[in-house]
Amino acid sequence: MHYKEYKSILSAKNGINIYRGCSHGCIYCDSRSSCYQMSHDFTDIEIKKDAPIMLENALKRKRKKCMIGTGSMCDPYIHIEEEIMYTRKCLKVINKYSFGLSILTKSNRILRDLNLLKSINEKSKCVVQMTLTTYDEDLCRILEPNVSTTKERFETLKILHENGIPTVVWLSPFLPFINDTEENFRNLLNCCIEAKVYGIMCFGIGVTLREGNREYFYQKLDEHFPGMKQKYINSFGNSYECLSDNNDRLMKMLYLECKKHNILLGIDKVFNYLKLYEYKNAYEQISLF
Template sequence: MHFVTAKSILSSKNGMNLYRGCSHRCIYCDSRSRCYHIDHAFENIEVKENALDLLNYALAHKRKKCMIGTGSMTDPYIPLEMELKNVRKALHLIYEQGFGFTVITKSNRILRDLDLLQKINNKAKCVVQMTLTTYDEDLCRKIEPNVCTTRERFEVLKKLYDIGIPTIVWLCPILPFINDTKDNISGILDMCIEAKVRGIICFGMGLTLREGNREYFYRQLDLNFPRMKEKYIRIYGNQYEINSPDNSILMKLFHQKCKQHGILHDNRKIFDYLNAFEEKHSAKQLSLFD
């Protein structure tokens, strides 16, 4: 790891990244793309040493309460977090100042912070977003080697539901000729149904590849899926959007099963829900006459 001094911490949409880079080594990671200008080894985590001071200042000067998000570029629950505890410190600030919180992660390390997540959810709103890509545990270890498996994430989703924290699943990416099967999509959806997730985000059955993440992805294909790289190059060339040949069939299955079980599956409605701040008033509030 290495430390940097950041100029700001919240984006225009109130997202934050306390770290840059990741050690999960997911083979498809878009954050490796050169357009994000990570000018150091991706696994050499960049730590924003003044992030908490910046966050405290930003929250104190917000005119309106809102949802604060993290995890869009770097999974905040990397192993380093267990040592530095910057996410936990940020959660304290978010709770103390009455903001809502949402996070995208693949890690069961989030269980460490259940107490704070519950406190935020009792006061405002907390939503945990979990990425699921494959029902097959062995395949999961190949495409997401340094993070907990799908089964472990499923257990997290169930635990969150049990304590009243709503969950959203990201069903992506789906890698053509690797995890783009009816059995895999059905298996993931069955987990979501059992875990009573509120919604599932899916932009289609495929992935995106561009300069930086494409090269890493192809190296991992050579290591784990012999001759698959050549098949991708032959079919897709240098396309940015890589869609499964079975995209329409799998998307139909996805929408039908979500509708059948009352799971939100309209991306726009899910993002509206994630962005909507909710303040929960105590039943013990004083009346105007007290």
Template sequence: MHYIQAKTILSPKNGMNLYRGCSFGCIYCDSRSKCYQMTHAFEDIQVKENAIELLEAALKRKRTKCMIGTGSMTDPYIPIEHKLQHVRKTLMLVEKYGFGITLITKSSRVLRDLDLLKQINQQTKAVVQMTLTTYDEQLCRKIEPHASSTKERFETLKVLRDEGIPTIVWLCPILPFINDTKENLEGILNYCIEAKVKGILCFGMGLTLREGNREYFYEQLDKHFPTIKEKYIRTYGNQYSILSRNNNALMELFHSICEENQIMHDNRQIFDYLTTFEQKTNQQLSLFD
């Protein structure tokens, strides 16, 4: 872990990353790609020391309320968050200044901040986005070794359901020759149905590979799934976008199950929901109205 002084915190679309790098060790992580120009080891977490001060200044300047997002490049609930509490301080500011929040995570640690999420959600919208890729717990430990297990994430989604916090699931990536099966898809979707998630984002049954994350992914395949790397090289070469041979059948099943259970599954509709600020009114009518 090391500290830097950041110049800005919010992107033009009001997203932010409080940390850079990650310690969850997911074998497919796109954030390892060289195009992101990370100049330090991926597991050496870069902490934006002045992030909270920058965020408060940015929120004070904003004339229009909006949704604030975090977690697109680095999971906000990596272990150092337990000590530093940058995410919790962020939520406190979001609540203080009346903004909405949406965050992406693979960690049950999000429940630590349930009190703040509920406070924000009473006034506007607090949305937790949870990534689910692998129904089988043993397989999950190989693919996402230091994140919460899929079962733990499912239990977290149920708590959020019971507390009225809306949830979106990211069903990606799905790894060809590893978890691109009907059984895996149905297991995850059954979790989503029981947890009553609002929507599921899916960009096809596959993953992306480019310089940086491809090399790490192949190293992990050699370690955990001998012979699978050769299948990737033979089938896909150096393609960026990798689709499972089972993509069409699995996507048809995905859309069918979502439709049957009234789960939002149009990506554009979900992103519109995530980025739309909603001001709730909690005023009670008087007895004389």
């Protein structure tokens, strides 16, 4: 790991990425793509020096409250967070200034900060997003070797719901010929239903590959699924989007199940929900009168 100085941390769309790079080792990770222009090895985590201080300076200057998003590129709960604790410090800042939070992770480490998540949610809105890809635990350990297992993430979703924190699940990606089966998809949907998630994000049944992440993905296919790389090359060539033959059938299943269980579905609808700031501090409201 190494520190790097930045002038700011908050993007124009109110997003933050505290770390650049990741230790989770997911074989399909898009953040490895060359377009993100990481000048360091992906597993040599870059830490944005003084990230909590930069965030506090930015939030103090904002006239209007909003949702702060984190984790869209690099997970805020990678392993070094246990030592650095920058994510926790940033959550304290968000809580201090009564901003909302939309946070995305694959790790049950987020439960360490349950007290802060609850406090943020009491004042405004806190939404935890979690990615689920593979119900089979053995396959999960191949596709996502250094991250919380699907079972651990499922238990985390249930705990968050029990504590009044809304959750959104990203069902993604589904690797053609590997985890794009109806059995896997239905089992993951059942997890979402049992955990009472508020919404589901799904961009389709497939995976995206481009320069940088494609090479790493193919390397791991050769390591764990001999012959699969050639199957991808024959089926998709150099296409960015590698769509499963099961896409239409599984997306129809997703739509029907979400409608049946009143789960928010649709990329635009879910993104709008994640961006919508809500103010709920009853004590301050009472004090105004």
